[in-house]
Amino acid sequence: HNDGVRSIAFSPDAICLATGSDDETARVWDVDRRVCIATFQGHHGSVNSVAFSPDGARVATGGDDKTAKVWDIASQMCI
Numbered sequence: 001h002n003d004g005v006r007s008i009a010f011s012p013d014a015i016c017l018a019t020g021s022d023d024e025t026a027r028v029w030d031v032d033r034r035v036c037i038a039t040f041q042g043h044h045g046s047v048n049s050v051a052f053s054p055d056g057a058r059v060a061t062g063g064d065d066k067t068a069k070v071w072d073i074a075s076q077m078c079i
Helices: none
Strands: 005-010 016-021 025-030 035-041 047-052 058-063 068-072
Touching: 016 047, 016 058, 025 047, 025 058, 035 058, 035 068
Parallel strands: 005 047
Antiparallel strands: 005 016, 016 025, 025 035, 047 058, 058 068
């Protein structure tokens, strides 16, 4: 991230970590490898909340732009 981190959440299997940031992005990280595996851009303002779906395939985000979005991790697309 290029700015402060507002929110973090572990995936259900604890393999990944999602983060939401003041840089208007959310990211998914591989915890063991310590690398970003997905970046979600689409909010206009800070991303204040992140949560994984129960199957770990999607991430929900909420932002200062008063929107909630659901992202597919594999395609990195908002669905």
